[in-house]
Amino acid sequence: MSLAARPEGVRVRAPGKLNVSFEVGPLQPDGYHAVASAYQAVSLFEDVWAEPARDFSLSVGGSVDVTGVPTDDRNLALRAARLLAHHIGHDGGVRLSIQKHVPVAGGMGGGSADAAATLLACDALWGSDLGMARLQDLAAQLGADVPFALMGGTAIGLGRGDRLSPALATGRFDWVMVVSEVGLSTPAVYHELDRLREGAPGVLHPVDPSVPVGVLQALRSGDPVALAAHLSNDLQAASISLQPALREVLALGEDSGALAGIVSGSGPTLAFLAADVTSALELQVTLSAAGHKALHVHGPVPGARIV
Template sequence: MIQTVTARAPGKINAYFRVGPPREDGYHSVASLYLAVSLYEDVSATGRDDEEIHVSLHQNSTAVADRDSFPLGPENLVVKAATMLREHTGHYAGVDLCITKRVPIAGGMGGGSADAAATLVACNALWGTGLNREELARLGARLGADVPFALYGGAAVGLGVGDDLAPLLLRTRTDWVLVPASYGLSTPRVYGMLDRLRANESVTTPTEVDPAMIGALLEGDLDKLAPLLANDMTRAALALAPELGVVRDLGEAAGALHALVSGSGPTLALLARNQEHGAQIITQLSDEAGVATLQVHGPVPGTVILPAFTDSL
């Protein structure tokens, strides 16, 4: 009987994101506070009789506007993740990988990294390769700094290039309204713009996330937290897509406690007081400006295997 394993991984927002100057290796050191939120990617892995890796999109992939242009070849992170796991373990089995995409593509929320994390967990279970979460995270880090966090979920401080993770034992829920754009922004392009904007500025390497911000988040004090939310990438994203500033202002005018770009953008994250307040913000943005939104909360767990009877919702 052909077996299928489905894994679900969360998208993330960066509630805090400081970026250092470019390093000799071309990367940037960062200080980030990652928050896994309730917007998920699913990857179903089904065994094959050969050694081929085949990728498809599930019909419920709400984040994909143009299915024909979505890359399903070797450049897709799910293919890279499955290939890497095979090479690492020597288990050269084939697999059909079906992705259900809900996280905005190239939106600064780590959707591709969530796909990679889900693929590692699903294939590890399907093939019985027996790697633990820490081993999968080390593999995933080779695909991108956000992959280990998608595996662990919750909340974490990320240093280095973002993959040096320190879990944050956060029990307080925060509610957010996401405003996805109809386009994506290339992460390298946004970093490049940030470097150009700061060419004549003195930029230091960040070594920590603001302790006051962490304290406010742990306490659940949203009035303290809101002004401490920060993202150095915002100015670069706004330089590349000035209309984001208009939407940000609309969000704050609708009652959001703070609006910031997540990661490299262009997704905007609006902090709400609670779920009901978030619904009010959504109503106002929809009625007065016709802005499309998503309501999420965090923190949520990292990548999990779904029960066999659970379909991709």
């Protein structure tokens, strides 16, 4: 297909995510950790437009602070486009435009959502029609959260988080997200986790991480009260160690009506689970009045989709 005959452009929307359960194994010789995650895609989205071009370029905007988001090959979306082009032998480029609404460096997988959306958009733009299974294989080469951003919904991730299997979840879960003005580096959080564990040699840590049965049962039943009792994140202590103020915000949210609060992924975004829509909106107002940027989202929602 010639460049002129290709569609004018493709728009794809991909969701951010929460880790309602996140268990981390010990540091491995290759520098990585085995993890077990229960992912839930939530209604905070990234929008990616892909347009025909002879070279690769990227522009970034959105409702969140995008200062410091790279627009060169350090950006995961641009790397996703190049990876797909190399895989299918595409000799042209693409002009990518991203509108970000997921907090940057907030532990909600915004960059991974951009990469997933780019894979789907370029696959459609270039007419490669690889199918979801092959796109998932490429996504796994880009990062642990990228395959889930393609899949969406609710899933269990093992290995580095990229070995995915869908998990049954019924109903709707309402969350209030509190966004920090200062991001956290995921590698820095893992490094801090290793440091904390070295300082507590008598504490047992999971050698073979898994998602607790209680989490799966709560998701299956659609019961937010049951899920609140099982929220857990092994990275939470490390995130709070690097940003101690998170502890006070967690306490405020739980004292203000949240069923439970948790650090989202590597943080510093906090996720508060509410009993229902009304409770979530009331909590959002309370946290906003206390000076925090609070967002109401719900899940699960679908993964990357052409819109």
